[in-house]
Amino acid sequence: MDELEFRRQLYTNPRERSDTLIQEATRTPKNKKLYDEMQQFECKLEQALNVDVPDALAERLILSQSFDDSQLEYRRKTRVHIAMAASIAFVVGLSFSLVNWQLPTGQVNMGQVALEHVYHEMPYTSGVDEQPSLQTINAKLARYGASFDQLPGEVVYVNHCAYAGAPAFHMIMKGKMGSNINVFVVPKSTELQAVESFADKKMHGMVSKLSNANLVVVGERNEPIEKALDTLTADLNQSI
Structure with missing residues (x-):
């Protein structure tokens, strides 16, 4: 397991205890520090979420709405407490989304997911150059029924x-x-709205349909991704 995979697995599931993850966590002081910090953060989240709901809370809230003007100050304080609770819930929810992001299927299209994925992983993939071999690429493509006869270009990850x-x-x-x-190869079983192209202010992307999957390409606005998509689609062998 390399350092990038170690970070990804740790952010996705801090409570994982696989042998490979633990081995990588103890390999360097830097990894050990990150692992300990994630465990501490996870404990704080669990403690923050472990709050008992007061008995008959709903009845109390309904009753508070019926109070007259003499109880205005009491109702104001109650609303402040509810707002504080909502803010805490929002922060906790945001923290979980940073650890394990996932967009709801059926409500977004394939392009939105691709852009979100690229931006989410950009801090970890920027500057990376693993120089994977053709054998490594095809080994990971095999489960999607595809392969390349030669390297599709300068692959870095x-x-x-x-x-x-x-x-x-x-x-x-x-x-x-x-x-x-x-470049993403996404099985067609994934329940997302199909699109042919998509873009935002910084990125643009295109989708090509394969026999049993979708080929998604995302690049910066100045990158001619149309040629890249055509080349990849033509060079990709599909066995399924």
Whole structure:
């Protein structure tokens, strides 16, 4: 397990106790410190969530709404307490989303998930250059019924990933303009709205339909991803 995979697994599931994760956590002081910090953070979250709901809370809230103006100050304090509780819930929810992001299926399209995924992993994949071999790439593509006869370009990263909660193939390669192009092979069983192209202010992407999957390509606005998508679609062998 490399350091990037170690961080991804730790952020996704801090409570995991697999032998490979523990071995990587104890390999360097830096990894040990990150592992301990994540365990402490997880404990704090569990403590924050472990709050007993007062008995008959709903009845009390309904009753408080019926009080007359003489009870205005009491109702004001009650609303302040409820607002504070809502704020705490929002912060806890946001913290969980940073640890294990996942967009609801059926409400977003494939492009939105791709952009969110790229931005989420950018801090960990920026500057990475693992120089994966053709054998490594095809080994990870095998579960999706696909392979390459030769390297599709200057590949700097390849791995499995979670695409809106479903398994997918993720590869990063250098584009014509020198920036990263993210490539995803997403099984068609993933319940997401289909799109042909998508974009925001910084990124744009395109989708090509394969026999049993979708090929998604995302790059910066100045990258000619159309050519990359055509080349990848033509070079990708599909056995399923």
